[in-house]
Amino acid sequence: MTESVCLGHKGEDKVVAYLRALGYVVLERNWRYRHWEIDVICTDGKVVVVVEVKTRQKAIEYPSELMDYHKRKNLLNAGAAYIRCKKLEKEIRFDLIVVSGPDLEIQHFQEAIQIFD
Template sequence: MQEYVSNRIALGHRGEDLASEHLVGQGYRILDRNWRCRQGEIDIIATRGNVVAFVEVKTRSTLAYGHPFEAITPTKLARLRRLAARWCADNDPHIPVIRIDVIAVLLPYTGAPQIEHLAGAHS
């Protein structure tokens, strides 16, 4: 069980690294990673232009349990909105535009990683 947990954590970290690289390649600047407060965690906070994107990264090695986007429920989105508001209050309450994004990373055992970026996820 311990090995499974450490493999899952490593998979998640690799997915977040690839998602960050993807965002930088798209012209974003990373403001924060794995920002935490008592209510939860935001994987990546990035900015491009006047937009600050609060990014949830979902990484899978297969699609056996569904597409990574399927893990983003209305409850999860509501929590991400609350976390984004908290980050803004703590860091810069005058951000012109905030957005919740989701990045799905598929890391198959063989082959190249696949990255999908859903900008402006909402329920």
């Protein structure tokens, strides 16, 4: 396993622990449909939350730069596919969680991606 893959797994593990500590219920990790993948899917009350996790060794100055148009579009499509596949009738939210620096600090951006982005 490469160093970057190992760092990514550590970041996702930390995010899952963080979300559970906040009371979120984690439903899926690394859910795949066709060529799309969602890092973490959880619920926050009655809302399904699709979480994109970005882990970096260095602190990130502009987290918005981590999600280009194509990544946002793919995440929106993957979230819609998840709702369809699971036959859920719930509100959906798209969050970005950045894990960075030597201490793997977490920055959580709720509603980072809007449906009509």
